[in-house]
Amino acid sequence: MKKAIKLFIFIQILLLSILVISSKNRIYASEITDSSSYYENCNNSVQLFPEVIELFKNNQATRSVNSSSIYTNNYAGSFIDENGILNVGYLQSVNFSSYGDQVQYIQREFSYNYLLEVKDTISEIMIEYDVYMVGIDEEENEVDVYVASQSIANNIIAYLQEVNLYDEDAIHFNIDSANCVAPTSKIAYGGDKINDSILFFEGSYGTICVNAYDNETGKYGILTNAHVAEANMTMYHNGNVFQGDKIGVATKRQNSGTIDAAFVPFDKQNKWEVTTDARYENATFNNIRLGSEELIIQGAPVIKLGQTSGYTQGKILSTNLDCSILYGTEEVIIKNTIKYSNQSLSGDSGGPVYYDGGGENVYLIAMNFAGPRYDSFTFGIGCTIFNVMSELNITPILSGTIFDTTNLENNEIRIDKLVPTIPSQMQIRTEFEIPSYINGRTVTEIGDSAFANQFNISKFILPTNLRTIGNSAFKGCGFLQEITIPDTVTDIGANAFEDCFYIENITLPMNLLTIGNAAFKGWSSLKTITIPNSVTRIGYEAFALCDNLTSITLPFIGEKNNNTTHNYFGYIFGATSGTENGSYVPSKLKEVTVTGNASIADAAFQNCVDIERIILSNMITSIGDSACSGCSKLTSITMPNSVTYIGSNAFENCNKLTNVTVSTGLLEVGDYVFKNCTNLSTIVLPNTLTIIGKGMFENCTALTNITLPNALTTIDSNAFSGCSNLESITIPEIVTSIGENAFKNCGNLSSITLPESVEHVGAGAFQNCEELDTVIVQREISQITSLGTYVFEGCKTTLQIVVPMYRLAEYKNKANWSTYASKIGSNSTNYDTIDMHCLSNFNRTTELEARYNKLYRLEVECGKSYTITSTSNQAIQMDIYNSAMQLIYHTPRVEGTNCQKVIQEYLGKGTYYLSVSFLDETSSGIIQTNYKLTWPGTGLNVYYNKNNYVHTHLHQTGENKYQNQLVYNHNKGAGVYKVTLTGTAEDGTTVFYPEGAIQIYSDQNRTTLIDKFSLTGYDIQAKTKQGENSMIICLLQNTTLYITVEMTDNTCTTLNFTITPVEVEEINLFDLSESTDTAIPIFAEEQTKGDQFKRLNVKELGKFELSIEYSGYQTSEILVVLTKLNYNSTSNSYTLSTKRVELINGENNTSVRTIVLEEGIYYIGYFNKNDSADIDIELTRKISQSGSGLFKVDPDQSTASGSQINIVERDKAVSERSYGSNVITVGFTRLIYINHLYGISQSRLDYNWYSSNENIATVSAYGTVLGKQAGTVKIMAVLKTDPSKTFVKEFTIIEDTGTEEVIIENLYKVNYNELENGKFHLDIEKLNCPYPWIQDYIWDIVIPTTETNLTAEMDAFGYITVNQTGTFTIIGEYTRNSRFKVLITIVVE
Secondary structure (H helix, E strand, C coil): CCCCCCCCEEECCCECCCCCCCHHHCCCHHHCCCCCCHHHHHHHHHHHHHHHHHHHECCCCCCCCCCCCCECCCEEEEEECCCCCEEEEECCCCCCCCCHHHEEEEECCCCHHHHHHHHHHHHHCHHHHCEEEEEEECCCCEEEEEECCHHHHHHHHHHHHHCCCCCHHHEEEEECCCCCCEECCCCCCCCCCCCCEEECCCCCCCECCEEEEECCCCCEEEEECCCCCCCCCEEEECCCCCCCEEEEECCEEEEECCEEEEEEECCCCCCCCECCCEEECCEEECCEEECCHHHCCCCCEEEEEECCCEEEEEEEEEEEEEEEEEECCEEEEEEEEEEECCCCCCCCCCCEEEEECCCCCEEEEEEEEEEECCCCCCCEEEEEHHHHHHHHCEEECCECCCEEEEEECCCEEEEEEECCCCCCCCCCECCEECCCEECCEEEEEECCCCCCCCCCECEEECCCCCCEECCCCCCCCCCCCEEECCCCCCEECCCCCCCCCCCCECCCCCCCCEECCCCCCCCCCCCEEECCCCCCEECCCCCCCCCCCCEEEECCCCCECCCCCCCCHHHHHCCCCHHHHHHHCCCCCCEEEECCCCCECCCCCCCCCCCCEEEECCCCCEECCCCCCCCCCCCEEECCCCCCEECCCCCCCCCCCCEEECCCCCCEECCCCCCCCCCCCEEECCCCCCEECCCCCCCCCCCCECCCCCCCCEECCCCCCCCCCCCECCCCCCCCEECCCCCCCCCCCCEEEECCCCCEECCCCCCCCCCCCEEEECCCCCCCCEECCCCCCCCCCCCEEEECHHHHHHHHHCCCHHHHHHHEEECCCCCEEEEECCCCEEEEEEEECCCCEEEEEEEECCCEEEEEEEEECCCEEEEEECCCCCEEEECCCCCCCCEEEEEEEEECCEEEEEEEEECCCCCCEEEEEEEEEECCCCCEECCCCCCEECHHHCEEEECCEEEEEEEEEECCCCEEEEEEEEEEECCCCCCCCCCCCEEEECCCCCCCECECCCCCCCCCECECCCCCCEEEEEECCCEEEEEEEEECCCCEEEEEEEEEECEEEEECHHHCCCCCCEEEEEEEEECCCEEEEEEEEECCCEEEEEEEEECCCCCCCEEEEEEEEEEECCCCEEEEEEEEEEEECCCCCEEEEEEEECCEEEEEEEEEECCCCCEEEEEEECCCECCCCCEEECCCCCCCCCHHHHHHCCCCCHHHCCCCCCEEECCCEEEEEECHHHCCCCCHHHEEEEECCCCCEEECCCCEEEECCCEEEEEEEEECCCCCEEEEEEEEEECCCCCCCEEEEEEEEECHHHCECCEEECCHHHCCCCCCCHHHEEEEEECCCCCCCCCEEECCCCEEEECCCEEEEEEEEECCCCCEEEEEEEEEC
8 A cells, every 4th residue: 555645635716817829839748848759658648548448438427426337347447648748558368459569558456447436435535534635546446545543544544444345455545644624715816918817806716727618608707716706706807906806706616516616707798809829927828628527537747827827747646636625714626626746836727737748739628626635745626627627618719619719811810610519408508799809800701601500509799791691600599699790791601591491581691692592591481682783603503491471572582693504593492403493492481572673583483382573673684484384372473674575485384374464575475474363354565566476365265355466477376275264366367377175165256357378277276266167267268278187176066167269178178177067168159050961062161360260160060070171371280179168179280382281081960160270379361161071981899709899880872771891800719600780769669670681791891792601502691680679691711791880760769780700509428428329409499580500519429419400481591500620730821611401491390410520510401490489409418338347457466557456556566556546646558458249349449538527547548547636537438430339437646655765766878879979869768657748857967977978958859969978877757756866877878
């Protein structure tokens, strides 16, 4: 245990003095006699200390009155030794970080937590046990206790033993029975005028620690000890009441807990210049910084200033000292102080204690308040500046505390930072005056974030000479209610006053030039703001979230005057485009006044949905696109006469706007200017305006009438669309164009006149004008008014469109006008009429003025082809229209003099119109026109198997004779066809068909009738009898027919001519009995008069009996014909060959014949039946021998069998193979043999073979049945020499269930010398394979690598080409069953 040393602690009452420091007179640590590396090591230790100590911490807390929770129990304290090296104590070794020689780790006996607990326990009984001081000596790893006697020490030992905390080696007692603690008297002292000391009237003094700032009141003042600035005592600087300057009375003082401190505010705040400096005698300190708790380390070097002891240097002796002090009669324990080796004398009280690292800066860490009573001891005791700041809620004014500053040119200074932030729970101060001068310099700038987040200041008074307010300078001063900005300010930085919620009004400086981004953002109480015309830039979000703003006056809209980018109103409220204005402009903002000469840019006020009034200065010349669009509450816009241009959509969706007086100087407007201004009822347009822009008044539903300017030439698209209450409008007489949808949905518009000047009306211009019933079109000259689509769709059903008489047909046929042809009428019907007959041939003369035409009415009494020829010495034009004035003929353009235009056109009976005009718009004069009949050529083309409408070309050629001549080009192949004429009478009765209603000729002159069927000696010419409207004709493959249709009148409503195939009858022997005769009716009780035929498709060879029976009687013969269609492969053509002809009449009315019909196409029927008696024609299939026993299938192993036996069952024993079975696997074959027991030919080639379903199985001429897909099928054999002998057998086709691959190997040899060009055909019929058909395999050639020069190719038909002798392999994958492959080794010798 250390030897006891008796100490007496006394209070040095020190008069406060402000220490003003100058860098040129700075006393540096180098003046202290010590090792040259000492300060470098100290600074390194201090910097490393937080990192080193982290290993021993429980959390991130810092030292406090009670530090027991900070460190782990392995920590044993730290100190800086005489060489500046950091020493760290520990109990148990762990993996310590290495810092070289800068840090030493020392194993100790006691943990810091244990020593702290002992110290705190003694501190609790200090007064009761008369303990002067108690603290931890971290270098000696013990607790130092200062008492007056051994008995007191014994009492403390007993107490610690009682609480189980005593360890003899952990405690060192310092005992001096003669010493006691008592406060000393204040000594009067006179300092200089730079705030060195405080003079008391009673004549005692102390030392000023530092200028300070009261975080609660915002007052500036000085900091000293509480026992210096006693309660209610006026403090002076540098002298008595007569000599010194009055400072004031302490408003905060405390000598308990952890501090002995007082704050004395300056009595007159504007009298004292705030300083961050300190001084002693001629030495000035101007680089003082606020230290940190990490600098308080035992052994760290310190400087102390005092009015008595002056400038002293020393080291920290203890970092956590508790001491007992007697203030008057009251004994008080001051805890958590520091003890240092510097001398502390009376008058030093309140002096600053700095950490001195030997560098440019010193760091305030404590305020001196006590020292030893007798000079025999040298030490001082100070309360940490951090406890003072916490207990008194003040901030020292140092670089980095109250004000960070930067010196500027011209003796000016910038305040960079007001360091302390007033806690939000503190009472709100009324005002904070920012000094106009600091350290003798003029404050002209407030730096970035200088006063940010000072929540409890309600009023700022700014320096009188201030020019610049930096970014975020006052941001977050949430309770600021008032601020006066001097007129000297020219620049307000970004976010300068953001979130100053409570300010309602502010006057901006008259010389202000720029307002930064978000400068006034979040001023939710601001109601009105006027931005002076001097301002050239307003930053983004400058007034964002000013939710209670009701009016604003500003020189321009957006960021800058006439800016091309950020030129929309919402920019200063946070919008990123004009379309976002509505989401950012305050909803309570109702009035905007623009005072400058800037143009109102595009989207300037777009979607400002709550603005009600906009006032523009008389210097504004243009309003941009969408400038006020979406201002749905805008009721008034003051538009000066200086405005010459209004942009597109400028006032779109301003649906509260009721009336507008447009600038009298307006020259041009954009599109959709007043679109959706649904309450706009009155607007006056100046006569300077020539164009109504697109959608200018679209959906202005309150607009009932409007006067258009006389100078107007264009009404653009959608100009008045949706003006549902517009009742009338007069279109000026020089308007040339009306745009698309210009008056669409004007539901109350009842009439409109389109003057002669109007050249074009756009699509939908008057669409859905439900009350529009009269449209007058006045343009009569050439190039009539053009019309877009849907112009009059949805108008009143009684709509009448009145056009000039001679242009009526042209309007009805003009593109899109034709849609309303039925509603278009003329202003007169007094046309010149020309009657046209079959023999018409006459002339007419027409005289025309330039750009005009003449329209004639043509009355055609009979349908003919006419030639109309017009002649003039200038280019002319002719058009023919039908009775509905639909254009049916238009002559092509021909230029030049002596022009002639010819129209040759068939005109049916009825009314037509002919228009005659000059092509050139400047031409005028006379046109001669000739009208005559033109007979068409060989006839009207008619088409196979179609309804050919022939009535319209039925011409009168004589009395009761109306003809139409037709031409039919037959290319459908040889065969029998039916020709039919079908008509409908006007009264719905049956049409009468005269003799020769249909006549078919072989020549175009119609002199030679063709025969219906080519039979020598029979009269069957192609001409119908009376009452007949159809006939049967046999035609060759390619031929041309000339047909005359002849009727007795032209009263039919329809008359159709058709050429069609005859009815088809299928004869399939599989459908008939296999063993007995079967009758097949062809015509049963047929009563049709004239001609009747059927086509027979005979599927299989058979023997038949043909029977004919007629029940009536007629003198002329009925010709019954059976003919066969034959194909000639040599000529690639078809012909008809007669198989049977029978004549039937009253005397010979039955016939029975036996015939053989091969498979093929036949025609059977009759000609010239002239009554309705029954006729029966029947074929009976004859059977003489039948049955399935004729067939033997793969009978036994001695017979060549199909691939079902040879391939599928190749691996089976012979006895297990399915000989004689009718079951076949898909893709494989069985062979049919003829049973010799039947006594007929056994050669399979003597039979025709047939399959009932070739999709399931096919059969070859050799009786080989190939299974193609699963199912059942019948195979038929018909004896060629006697088709009545027919045999049928049924087979079942099944799917292959095998899975293993089967490779069938074959050898194939050829002699290369016998090949032509190395080419030969692979004949797989000679090979062992599933089916001998090349195309049923996918082939692949494999040439061995040993055959280096051999090449081989194979085409799709099995032709192989090689270049030399050699051996190679061909592999064929069977496509009908892929698990089977054929491998052929080909040897070319």
